Amino acid sequence: MGRKMLKITRLWSASKCGRKLIVQATGTVSSLPFYFLAKGKSWSFCLAPTSDDDPTVLSACWAGIIFTVNPKGYYEEQPYSDAGYISLEQAQTLIEHASHNYLQAIQSAEQ
Secondary structure (H helix, E strand, O other), X not given: OOOOOEEEEEEEEEEEOOEEEEEEEEEEEOOEEEEEEEEOOEEEEEEOOOOOOOHHHHHHHXXXXXXXXXXXXXXXXXXXXXXXXXXXXXXXXXXXHHHHHHHHHHHHHXX
């Protein structure tokens, strides 16, 4: 995937009493906004269908669905032991992986 297609605008972790609880990121893939969340025992990546949609709202609606590509956007959720404790570098790798999966799915659907 070309670097121009993925742009991470914000990547951060939140902690309480020195313990990381969640890792989050926002940005765009092919100009569409995404939201990444790692917490508990899983991570999720949600891509909005248009630049006007909020991927954080869609992510909350699709929580628990493993994978979907449809006109309403893209959502992927995967198990990950102690997801809230991943490094920001690991989060970036997962975001790149999910972005690649999305682009592959779109390319396959167009063929």
